Amino acid sequence: MAERTQFLQFIHNIRGVAILFVVMAHCITIVDIGQPLLVKGVVENAAVVFVAIAGYLFSLLMNRYTYLTYLEAKLKYVVLPYIIMSIPAILIYLLKIKTTHSWLDMEWFYSQGMAIQYLYLMITGAHLGPMWFVPMVIIIYVLFPVVKCGKDYGLLIPLFLLSLLAALYLGRPSLNSNILQAAIYYFPAYVGGVLCASEQGIYSKFSKHSLTVAIAFSILWVIAIYTANYDSRWDLVFKLALFWVLLVVGEKYLNFTSRPLGALANASFPIVYVHGYFIGAIRLMSEKSIINLSGYIEFIIAFISVVALSYMSYAAIRRVARNYSKYILGA
Incomplete structure (x- = not known):
């Protein structure tokens, strides 16, 4: 049992790193740092x-659930928090405090009844930048039987390859405006994670060469970014490869207890819900010329601020709501 806990520790640390990159990606949208291809x-x-x-x-916990109990858990710890955490952003649109959007046709939107407006925003996640992720991942959760059958019958590799082909054919939807397409695009990442957990030799046999793997991957990635037509399809392939490299490197170098990374990993899903509000607030202040955000120093300050404020919000709600916090922030 102790060995399994140690093994999971590096996955926990990688999860903490991943949520930092998610927040960083959204900070790029509010700070003018030019067009640095490598950074982006x-x-x-x-x-x-x-x-x-x-x-x-999910692969490690799959056998604890039936399809019904799994959906019940996601309803309580993903859907309900999504509904609660969406309330302020939804009201901003329904009350016409904000009437512009990056991709939504607002003339059509406001021609609909308020109930339709609410449902449309909740189904698409269009009410707050990062919220598209939740309805997208809910679609993936619904595919529990497909993934479980793939694992139980040794069909994860064909399932991964087929889902990857579909994702590469469609690409990522522009501005995350199509949740179904987004689910198809991200599904091979989910299956790939299940596959790596089920067949750990896929990465563990390379761990003794982890630095060589990391350096070789980094060189190929940089070459692709600067020489290829690096669109969402290329990006999917390299981000999937990055996940594999993180497993290879992480098993050897991240298999330790880190309080900061552990705290971020524990708060990762709540940060998904919360950080969009701080991104939006900073964007609004920038648009109104209250602050001027351009350059790498401002980017770093914005990034640290959003992470800190998101985590403090998570900690405050958890302290106040106690055992009920998982129904507000997710788990």
Whole structure:
């Protein structure tokens, strides 16, 4: 049992790193740092790694659930928090405090009844930047029987390859405006995580060469970013490879207890819900010229601020709500 706990520790640490990259990717949207291909190529779409980790952990816990008990758990700890944490952002649109959107046709939106407006925002996650992730991942959760059958019958590799082909064919939806397409795009990451947890030799046999693997991957990644037509399809392939490299390196170098990474890992899903509000607040202050955000120093300050405020919000709600906090913030 102790050996299994140690093994899970590096996955926990990687999860803490992944949520930092997710927040960093959104901070890029509010700070003008020009068009640094390398920075954006590395940071953007970190959700692929986050979803892969979710698949890895799901594989370890899969046998604890029936389909019904699994959906019940997700209803309580994902859907309910999504409903609660969405309330302020939803009201901003329903009350017309904000009437602009990056991709939503607002003329059509406000021609609908308020009930339709509410349902549309909740189904698409369009009410707050990062919230698209939740309805997308709910679709993946619903595919529990598909993934379980793939694992039970030794079909994870074919399932991964087929899902990857579908994802590469469709690509990632522009501005995350199509939740179904997004679910198809991220599904191979989830299956890939399950596959790596089920067949640990896929990465563990390379751990003794982890530095060589990391260096070789980094070189190939940089070359691809600067020479290839690096779109969402390329990015998916390299982010999936990054997840594998993190497992290879992490098993050897991240298999220790880290209080900061552990705290971030524990708060990772709540941070998904919360950090969009701080991103939105900083963007609003920038648009109103209250603050001027441009350059790497401002980017680092914004990033640290959003992470700190998100974690403090998580800690405060957890302290006040105690045992009920998981129904508000997720678990």
